[in-house]
Amino acid sequence: MPNPSPPSVGCFVVPVWWTKPSFNLSEVAQFLDTPISTVSFWLTLARAAGLEVGDHSANRTAYSCHDVFALALLAKLRNRxxxxxxxxxxxxxxxxxLPTPRPVPCNGEWVVFxxxxxxxxxxxxxxxxxRAWATKVHGSAHV
Structure with a gap:
């Protein structure tokens, strides 16, 4: 599935699979090009703040694209x-x-003060x- 460019007007539509737990910590860290210990620390901070991040129902915690999106924002800051x-x-x-994903406006930006x-x-x-990574890694499961 091709990765769409930002829409000219409005927001990206939140896919139905966006909140499905699909990725382990190692996959997330590899995608973010960030050490597992760093990603784990961010998740610990989120949980300490009372946020429910990841699905803990299986033997290993699984993360959704929604979780990865928030972590990708943090990775951009880390890169800077x-x-x-x-x-x-x-x-x-x-x-x-969190917990309900919000659509991201075309050319949407997150401003940190x-x-x-x-x-x-x-x-x-x-x-x-x-979105592109998720469709590439687990494409058939999300289409």
Whole structure:
């Protein structure tokens, strides 16, 4: 399934499979090009803040595209050498719309504020990257 470009108007439609737990921690870390320990730390911060992240019903915790989208926002900050704390983690999951995903507007951006500075993360780019990766890795399960 080809990865759509951002729509000219409106928002991306949230696919029905977006919240289906499909990925293990190793797959997520590999996709984000981030050490497992770092991703695990972000997830620990989210859980410590009271967020329910991941599906714990199986032997291993599984993560949905919705979870990965929020983590992809954090990975973009990490790539820019921004220190990520609990407040930023909660903001990323809130932007992604936890527990119910929110559609991302075309050219949508997540803006993070800290003291006297702000940083913009291209949310639409993270959204399309996660969607493309999910259809590539588990394509037949999501189509």
């Amino acid at each position: 050498r921004v220190r990520i704390n609990a407040e930023v983690v909660v903001a990323a999951f809130s932007f992604a719309g 800290d003291d006297d500075a702000s940083l913009t993360v291209p949310a639409w780019l993270c959204w399309t990257a996660v």
